[in-house]
Amino acid sequence: MGRPGRVEITDVEGESSWYGPSSKLRTMRRTEVGLVGLVVMVLGAVLSGVELGLGVAAGVVGGVLVLSLAAEGFVDRRFGAWGYLERDDDLLIRRGVLIKRLSVVPYGRMQFVDVTAGLVERLFGIATVRLHTAAAATDARLPGLSVSEAARLREQLTSLGEARAAGI
């Protein structure tokens, strides 16, 4: 993604070795945006059609469609920005489109790892892995991993964390 001559903070490691979340996350995000767009479109069309006439209603439908498509594009880019990389001593997590962020969490500093799956996430068969250190500012979070990958990562991180525990 980085254009030549412009250094981005996510250029730390080679592009190839990064893993991304499951494509089910993209499906989930797209469905969410699509459903919201649909509801807004129907409501807007009905209300404006009753109050202002069919021409305006068609305009509203078109506007909402364009906005939804733009939002879908943004959601796709955000999905593409997520990535994680398991190195020998630490885990790298990158995210963000407008504000790019990169977190480095040494395995030895992890206090615990938790896996959560909300109602919608469960419907799509994905889960979120969170890493906690003694620093509250650590915001290492990996959404949209497939359930099996989340379980594997949790086991892996936990055992690595125990092997390299460093305390506070």
Added chain:
Amino acid sequence: MQQVFDPPMPPHLPRTWQRLSPLSPLVRLGPSLFGLFVVFSSAALPGHGSFSAWDLVAFVVIGLMGLVSWAVTRWCVDGDTLRVESGLIKRQSLQVPLSRAQAVDLVEPFLARVLGLAEVRVRTGGASRGDARLCYLRQDEATVVRAGLLAVAHGLHEAVPAPPEELLTAVPNGRLIAAGCLTGAIPVSLAAVIALAVLGTTERSILVAGGSGLFAVFVTMALTAWRRISTEWSFTVADAPDGIRIRSGLLSLAAETVPRGRIQAVRMLEPLWFRPFGWCRLELHLAGGVKGGDRQQPARMRRALLPVGSLAEAQLLLDRVLPDRQATLSRPPRRAVIRAPLSYHFLAAGVGNRCAVAISGRVRRETLWVPLAKGQSLRAAQGPVQRALGLASIHLDAAGRHTRATLRDRAAPEAVYLLERLPSWCAVARGSQRGPG
């Protein structure tokens, strides 16, 4: 443990169950009883004459509860474990292995001081919930118990006197008062007074409304200043083998030992109104708060190390607290002025062998040192403006809520270089720290 060969000593630490001082319920309940008294007497004032029987019952019930809680609380030292049992219905038994104790402190709240009592607090690492508190003992007893617990905590015989400490700084009270009154609120409120005076000449109602508002502001300001001055009164810092010992207080005294290992970061503040005098303020960031699965309310995590002092005093203290904090500071590239027009003036940062340093702020210059060994995680962020300018910010997080060194608006290649190297530097610093202790 070859106890047999020890010469017979007067027992300093009780091996059998002991009660706390019988006056302790008075200290604990004093404030609430007084509050109740004020409420009842103010309710009784207009016409009703005196207290009703129910008020008396409330007093008696509260007093009885205090007595019961005193009667069921007992403590003893069993080997090298301090045991405290309390509670009538919900029995609580706290066992603190003294070898795990990080510090043993004496705390004297105002009421306890008046009655000649003191609290002995055994601090364990991490969250404050694990602290064992003996509130309250007689003052002479408390000093003996504290010395004994401290000796046992260090694996010595309990009669070994507390190790000597070296006084590093004592802050003169006059300077403390001057610094307490010099706050940013003063120029603001002066401006408000002038504005009010100008406006008030034309419109009477503005004068009344604004005047009463200002009065409330002044009262809060005075209260804040009072609280700060009274807690930091007669502030002394001493260097003891088990940590930095900080003593202060006007009405209630607190003596606290901060183990060096608990220090996550040190912050130096130089507000605008301190600079003409060459003063600064030092604060310690300590670990604790976020621990285990549940997020607990963090205890006071920022402790003043020097409420107000000269730069030379600050250097002396810094040398004791963070001996290897050297790092070559460098300024962000010139183009960062577009991103940080105000704070660019002081903005600088650097990473040394053992420590990361970041300077920020314009009105209040802030220097933060985070030892690399304390780094918990590393984060980098690059917003759209930064990307256009080829800049990035790096945060080195230490344990705690807001403890982090932020290397703001560094050149992007430097940021990437730091991101690649800092994790291993932190690991090296951690490893070398663990060796000697």
